Amino acid sequence: MSTQVQSFSLPKATGKHQAAHPLCALRGDEISYTAELIRSLWPANTDLRFKTITLDEPPKAQLLPYLEAEVSGGKLPVIDRKAFAAYYIRNTERFHEAVVNLSTTQIERNVRLGANIHGNGDYEEIVLIEKNALEDEGVKAEIAKLQLPEGTIVCADPWIYGSDGINDDERLFQVFLYMRDPSNPSDLDSNHYAFPLPISPVIECNSYKVIRIDILPTGKDNTIKPISKWTAAPANEYIHEYQNLRNDLKPLHVVQPEGASFNINPVGNGTLHNLSWQKWNMQIHYNAREGPVLFNISYDGRPLIFRLSLSDMNIPYADPRHPFHKKSAFDLGDAGAGAMANNLQLGCDCLGHIAYISSTVSDDKGDPMPLENCVCIHEQDGGIGWKHTNYRTGRAAVTRNRELVIQTIITVSNYEYILAYMFNQVGEITYEVRATGVLSTQPIDQELCGPDGEGVPWGTVVHPGVLATHHQHIFSLRIDPNIGSLREGNQLVYTEAHAMPIDKDWNPNGTGYYTEDTLVEKSAGLNLNPDANRVFKIINPNQRNQINGKSIGYKIQAPPFQKILSAPESFNYKRAEFSDKNIYVTKYADRELYAGGWYTNQSRGGTGVRSWAERRDDVAGGSTGSDLVLFVQFGINHIPRIEDFPVMPCEKISVHLKPVNFFDKNPGIDVRPSEQVFNRSTSAQQETSHHQAGSVEMKVNGDCCGGEVKGKL
């Protein structure tokens, strides 16, 4: 690696950067300007392919004084505005990263990255790969052997290549071929995943030419059979016009006659949004890799989280056979959750009164690419918040749990993820993922299908001739906490519950149990243990609850899941550094944002959270805590059901953050009662009063009061 640092004269006066908050995303003109500055490093006709141009987030040491000044109303420190870029010399393997200081117009860093570091896919490239795969004469020759019906439309799904260490030092794509329903070739939205073909071209990324054509195994073993004539199979469409739609569902409207209860305001250059709702306050940033990132989350003015984001995602597949063994995607690092976001549609993606945020990312030419409505913000009713009925008087006190949802939906080729940050009125944060979309399919011999077909043990036949392979979705949620204070240290502890030993004095009946906290001293990867009720908590040891003396904290409720099944020797395992533990804790370091490493495409491992944790940094900070970061993993081992095809019903998985001795009481105690006058429900029946009644009590030195039966001293 060589570093080139150069200084430039400002090509045009911008002055626009002054208005930006340090956490504002790059505006379109800043993206263009960054590209222009980087191009000016190179001979005039050098063609660059930009992989990303994004905000270079300021170091935390610079941000904290700024945030403190925002709170105190003091003078805001000046923080230079910088852009981060990764780019290729187009049609070469020469991959660079650069940091451009937009405030000084200096290029502070511009380095060529070393071997086995590859950039993410980009949209223009995906389109090019589809085209070149389909135009390749060798591919056409293989397709011809299938003797497809006249008029059949073949289409190509480019797939990230993965790593197996076999001739894969250069940047490659594998491509899976499908066709649209041959009997209905004109419908562009026909579901081609019902017609997988056994041909997989491999493309290298200098010329984007086909360098190899893999023929897929379609039987019970890894035998590659000669391609023969395609046999007819039925279609399996998901789009609505091919269904005999139900007509017995009546409308359900969420009506908010006074509008929504949140306030959202753009900050700085308009790319950062301040959001306040029900004592919560936070800032919404957006970037191409992570999508929406929440900064400075606080409740009732008390800091909770400095930065919250989906850090990474890995989807390794179960089929051991070449070339399927290479299917292991990192949808954030390889593609970009932000870049892949859907344009959300009013009334289609959520109900009620909805606000949308749009954003801008960069394209391959270094031009801004607008993302309209890539985030929606709305409220929803989350059922009863709390309730108690006094059985003596029959009086019920009840509240509803209103929730605030910040949602993004991403399409990564076949799959969809519905990603939502949710907040409620009792100080809880939920990160919810709903997995939906279409399974990534492959061909399987007809004799393995049907009522007597034996299938294969690494996948499920979901349609005649169609195999959906088992795969894991492993997510990593990054939490950079500041529980209780911008500056004070935090700690990670876990609480377990254990039976007390039987003891004739202490626990003679064998019924007692107790909890104990264990402080995590060093950076590490750790697991849940449901049998010990192990619960991880982030605490601030500098602030004690005034009523019970416990350190204020937040617990993490994440469901147990099966960790990555790939062997520790495998590239799958080495690359997905977050995939083997329920939680990683590290000492904060700038730029350690992505649990699988900065560049995941064909990565080799060694650059993610497992490596950071192996530093064994002190994260306890003695008695006062440290600046630590948590990576919370959760996931699904998706064993496909036929019910998941042709489109998969949402599978929901959630991580909750809940206060533990952070407040003095239920923080939702002040939520207004749930009453018909407010909620306006409807009934065919007449309302009746509570049946519970009757009270028994005793008044000391006085008259009795209350219900039927009274005692008196």
Add this chain to the structure above:
Amino acid sequence: MSTQVQSFSLPKATGKHQAAHPLCALRGDEISYTAELIRSLWPANTDLRFKTITLDEPPKAQLLPYLEAEVSGGKLPVIDRKAFAAYYIRNTERFHEAVVNLSTTQIERNVRLGANIHGNGDYEEIVLIEKNALEDEGVKAEIAKLQLPEGTIVCADPWIYGSDGINDDERLFQVFLYMRDPSNPSDLDSNHYAFPLPISPVIECNSYKVIRIDILPTGKDNTIKPISKWTAAPANEYIHEYQNLRNDLKPLHVVQPEGASFNINPVGNGTLHNLSWQKWNMQIHYNAREGPVLFNISYDGRPLIFRLSLSDMNIPYADPRHPFHKKSAFDLGDAGAGAMANNLQLGCDCLGHIAYISSTVSDDKGDPMPLENCVCIHEQDGGIGWKHTNYRTGRAAVTRNRELVIQTIITVSNYEYILAYMFNQVGEITYEVRATGVLSTQPIDQELCGPDGEGVPWGTVVHPGVLATHHQHIFSLRIDPNIGSLREGNQLVYTEAHAMPIDKDWNPNGTGYYTEDTLVEKSAGLNLNPDANRVFKIINPNQRNQINGKSIGYKIQAPPFQKILSAPESFNYKRAEFSDKNIYVTKYADRELYAGGWYTNQSRGGTGVRSWAERRDDVAGGSTGSDLVLFVQFGINHIPRIEDFPVMPCEKISVHLKPVNFFDKNPGIDVRPSEQVFNRSTSAQQETSHHQAGSVEMKVNGDCCGGEVKGKL
């Protein structure tokens, strides 16, 4: 035990029973008539205390032909209508159970039950215990030592006694004393759980007199200190008028302008309800013990579940010290989920267009006690059902997930449980429990509280002088399945995912994994294993999916939880027979409904699901399955947070049943699209179209069609 079988002449002509469906609950007149028949067994002035008078459900062997005839439209077999009753000779320990044939007016069974079999609590008794505890001179003398402020109101919370084998053969109650805020004694809804007192009277249930007064340990150990003057402490109210309510939450209405999408119709005598919604059909029965019980659940005419119910619940507490070690409640068997149901209020307990069901249970005198609005039925929006966006055309196909909710809310003294059966449009059933209400509290010395207080390891200080002890909530959901057929056998299998060993031919890269099914052969208790992704499935081995050859089935998704912490030697463990395993499977037997046994109050164990499973019955039934029953356990180890006081934010826990290869494709593929014209959301912003576009494809032997780039053979 002795059995008396007698025949009676019908005291009055009823003829009403003919109209009843065999699953109809007893009507009020049937309850009264049953009590009358039973009273007629005894000398004229014998006073009976009825514990329950409820439908004696017909044996399954009788029900199946009836249900088949209902489906086929054939002649309905005659099934005798019977009532089950349990009762005491009032003010004695003589406890009986009886079965009364209402069709023949014969008493078919009337036996006195043996030692250590005790009836549940009843409302009249609870009121009497409160009264007698407070009127007892000894109790008054102990209270006097507290020197409470003048005008203070003391109240009594009767608690089920539990079992420790120490002088507890007779039926007993323990009582915990509290007081209302001494500075505000007139508010009947003041939260007395903020003022626990260290005095616990024990009452025996013949005379209902105090037989012992336990003084509670309040320190770090089991030392009993002399009662001294009460020291002032603040109140902690949950009712709304004491709060400074938030005023920034705007209304959210669920409006269903065309009404709800379900149909509900009374069947037979009106106590059973047929419910149909979105291809689902089922019958809702209601009884005092279980609350709503669902029978004959089918989807699109295909049977799924014969009987679904909450079978049991156990709540053992962690404090090892006398008398707290005896706190271990079975809220269904000791009190009754049905009997404790709230009267649900329009707009307070759910939103939208709501139907209510009322029911009738029996009281201590054998009279009917109406329960108004004890079940509510409504729809809710469950977010996106499924979505896919074709990135080539930008077209999004999306549905919303409408859910049907059948909800009951029960108040068991301090605690509330919100119990809901939920159904959706993709063939899934969810059983959801939300735990809320007020923690059961006890006094703790002030020196253990406050910012420097060390507390105790078996509980959390939630208010000055108030300890909330750790406790487990362990639920048992009973599933009597009939997947795919009323008559064919079912089987229980579990699927695990395992890594393939590295093998140079088969799995050279160490990435492969596979699933395998294990058939459960014998009745047993079994555990989850998240590390193996173990998933239990109910299958019908007689019906194969026509596309992939798998047996049709439903999987059970239940979260892992910490099993009962009480030692295997303890009564807690012996009694809560379901509490030690995630799932029990038994061979069907009539009357094996309650996982902790029929009579849980002060039970000794040996009468619940662990005992049934120990029969090691064949549940596989060779290759064709058997009539098996599942008991699925789930739970919370509730380590109280201060945020759970004075009333606890809902803690939600769910069990899901989802089809696995039961259908041929996503059963919700025919749900109408989610569109603004239907959903009518609102926005301050203008709607824009999808940004995704561009298509690459190849048409075989024909013209290209679609987007920007085209290939041609």
